[in-house]
Amino acid sequence: xxxxxxxxxxxxxxxxxxxxxxxxxxxxxxxxxxxxxxxxxxxxxxxxxxxxxxxxxxxxxxxxxxxxxxxxxxxxxxxxxxxxxxxxxxxxxxxxxxxxxxxxxxxxxxxxxxxxxxxxxxxxxxxxxxxxxxxxxxxxxxxxxxxxxxxxxxxxxxxxxxxxxxxxxxxxxxxxxxxxxxxxxxxxxxxxxxxxxxxxxxxxxxxxxxxxxxxxxxxxxxxxxxxxxxxxxxxxxxxxxxxxxxxxxxxxxxxxxxxxxxxxxxxxxxxxxxxxxxxxxxxxxxx
Amino acid sequence: xxxxxxxxxxxxxxxxxxxxxxxxxxxxxxxxxxxxxxxxxxxxxxxxxxxxxxxxxxxxxxxxxxxxxxxxxxxxxxxxxxxxxxxxxxxxxxxxxxxxxxxxxxxxxxxxxxxxxxxxxxxxxxxxxxxxxxxxxxxxxxxxxxxxxxxxxxxxxxxxxxxxxxxxxxxxxxxxxxxxxxxxxxxxxxxxxxxxxxxxxxxxxxxxxxxxxxxxxxxxxxxxxxxxxxxxxxxxxxxxxxxxxxxxxxxxxxxxxxxxxxxxxxxxxxxxxxxxxxxx
Numbered sequence: 039x040x041x042x043x044x045x046x047x048x049x050x051x052x053x054x055x056x057x058x059x060x061x062x063x064x065x066x067x068x069x070x071x072x073x074x075x076x077x078x079x080x081x082x083x084x085x086x087x088x089x090x091x092x093x094x095x096x097x098x099x100x101x102x103x104x105x106x107x108x109x110x111x112x113x114x115x116x117x118x119x120x121x122x123x124x125x126x127x128x129x130x131x132x133x134x135x136x137x138x139x140x141x142x143x144x145x146x147x148x149x150x151x152x153x154x155x156x157x158x159x160x161x162x163x164x165x166x167x168x169x170x171x172x173x174x175x176x177x178x179x180x181x182x183x184x185x186x187x188x189x190x191x192x193x194x195x196x197x198x199x200x201x202x203x204x205x206x207x208x209x210x211x212x213x214x215x216x217x218x219x220x221x222x223x224x225x226x227x228x229x230x231x232x233x234x235x236x237x238x239x240x241x242x243x244x245x246x247x248x249x250x251x252x253x254x255x256x257x258x259x260x261x262x263x264x265x266x267x268x269x270x271x272x273x274x275x276x277x278x279x280x281x282x283x284x285x286x287x288x289x290x291x292x293x294x295x296x297x298x299x300x301x302x303x304x305x306x307x308x309x310x311x312x313x314x315x316x317x318x319x320x321x322x323x324x325x
Numbered sequence: 326x327x328x329x330x331x332x333x334x335x336x337x338x339x340x341x342x343x344x345x346x347x348x349x350x351x352x353x354x355x356x357x358x359x360x361x362x363x364x365x366x367x368x369x370x371x372x373x374x375x376x377x378x379x380x381x382x383x384x385x386x387x388x389x390x391x392x393x394x395x396x397x398x399x400x401x402x403x404x405x406x407x408x409x410x411x412x413x414x415x416x417x418x419x420x421x422x423x424x425x426x427x428x429x430x431x432x433x434x435x436x437x438x439x440x441x442x443x444x445x446x447x448x449x450x451x452x453x454x455x456x457x458x459x460x461x462x463x464x465x466x467x468x469x470x471x472x473x474x475x476x477x478x479x480x481x482x483x484x485x486x487x488x489x490x491x492x493x494x495x496x497x498x499x500x501x502x503x504x505x506x507x508x509x510x511x512x513x514x515x516x517x518x519x520x521x522x523x524x525x526x527x528x529x530x531x532x533x534x535x536x537x538x539x540x541x542x543x544x545x546x547x548x549x550x551x552x553x554x555x556x557x558x559x560x561x562x563x564x565x566x567x568x569x570x571x572x573x574x575x576x577x578x579x580x581x582x583x584x585x586x587x588x589x590x591x592x593x594x595x596x597x598x599x600x601x602x603x604x605x
Contacts, residue, residue, distance in 0.1 A: 040437075040439065041437030041438075042437070044434050044437050044438065044439055045434065045435055045436075045437050047434070048431055048434025048435050049434075049435060051431075051434075052420075052431055055420070055422075055423075056420060059420075059422060122418045123414065123416070123418055124418050124419070124420075126384075126386065126412070126414050127412065127414060127417060127418075127419070127432070127476075127479065128435060129384070129385075129386065130384050130407060130410065130411075130412035131407060131432060131435040131436045131483070132404045132405075132407045132408040132436055132437060132483070133404070133407075133435055133436075134404055323341075323386065323387045323388060324381065324386040324387070325341065325381070325386075325387070
């Protein structure tokens with residue numbers, strides 16, 4: 039068990055070091071930072087609109103660039119090992135193939151954590167920069183002098199602690215996409231195929247619940263079709279499990295228990311994805 | 326101590342299909358091999374004869390169509406089997422930003438060695454591979470010979486019993502070749518078994534205890550070099566198909582040609598001649 043720990047820790051460390059030196063990380067992270075830095079340009083809105091816009095803008099930027107990072111960096115990491123044949127020296131060691139895939143996922147999780155931390159801190163900085171101006175504008179537009187309680191209410195709207203939960207939900211979603219990308223990498227011969235398929239799955243995942251509801255409520259749908267839809271529901275990701283983040287962005291402040299659906303869904307899926315990926319990777323010949 | 330043979334291959338057959346027309350190609354056919362502990366065994370053969378495929382089968386990167394491979398009694402491809410194996414690929418690739426020492430640490434960690442075990446082991450490997458002087462430098466500053474020594478080091482880091490070296494001397498300068506030969510001799514003296522491939526037949530002749538020649542996926546011949554070379558000489562006599570009377574005639578003819586002695590004493594030919602005679 040200790041040896042397993044050393045193997046996984048070493049491989050995860052190697053992957054994190056590799057990813058930190060890959061251009062792809064910076065090619066995605068730098069545009070994300072630059073996009074966030076354009077936020078102060080959009081200021082001609084009311085207090086509520088500005089708060090909503092700032093949240094959506096920051097979260098949207100983290101979400102879009104996070105998905106690109108999760109998919110592209112994971113796909114490149116595995117395909118680089120195959121193309122440069124590093125995989126031969128790694129898998130020649132007494133390391134199981136599931137350990138290799140698991141470590142890839144773990145390494146990517148660290149990188150995504152780091153990326154969200156950087157973008158999250160930057161977003162918080164932008165919120166802080168806007169706070170003073172927003173409150174001054176709100177006070178100026180108010181029909182009566184605002185009480186200390188009302189001022190605190192305004193600050194609470196800006197600094198809603200539930201936003202951290204929204205970030206955590208986004209993190210779970212990105213980890214799920216890392217899992218799917220690893221799954222496709224185990225059978226793909228090019229990173230381009232993996233990236234394209236994973237992005238497609240991401241889009242389908244967002245449309246799945248709507249499509250399912252529409253099909254199930256349609257009249258005249260056959261039993262076979264219903265089974266088919268049920269099967270697709272199981273194997274394709276359903277991003278509606280991560281809608282809790284959208285509710286938080288709308289201003290809701292749910293309890294920690296609202297994390298359970300996204301957390302449970304993510305780790306249930308990662309469990310079978312790792313199993314299937316391992317089985318496919320075990321069956322694969324390395325010429 | 327594990328008393329099972331370091332490597333036992335029985336009736337091995339491997340095929341692969343060409344993707345464009347699904348035509349199946351036999352990479353190895355009816356291949357049998359058993360290595361003895363502590364020997365250096367060389368696999369010879371032209372490009373495409375199945376040598377690297379055999380290594381990949383032993384390492385579990387490919388699955389055989391039929392037959393079995395056991396490494397110290399463990400079925401090939403299992404983690405247990407790989408714990409006995411050290412692999413030096415033909416064109417090793419390592420992250421260029423790591424130093425030689427970091428490569429050893431990484432591959433030791435991948436083998437499940439604890440930081441404490443690694444500290445001691447790395448010092449032994451640095452000395453064995455003579456890489457102490459450049460172990461702290463990043464790999465992008467290394468020559469081909471230095472990278473080959475790092476590759477040898479990572480293969481040895483977890484103290485495996487059976488070493489698989491794929492063309493370990495290819496691309497090395499004469500000093501590099503000497504260094505690799507010296508290292509291989511040292512490794513054998515530690516009781517390890519080495520299976521290697523090489524096109525440098527002179528080096529094989531001085532290093533290997535036994536050889537096998539592969540051609541188009543089939544093993545043509547196997548044995549101790551000395552024995553094979555002697556057999557090659559006697560075979561030359563056999564193919565003449567001469568009777569004793571005719572042999573006497575040959576002897577007489579040789580004498581007529583001016584030979585002072587016609588006694589047929591076996592003298593060793595070269596491994597290169599043997600190789601060419603089988604693969605021409």
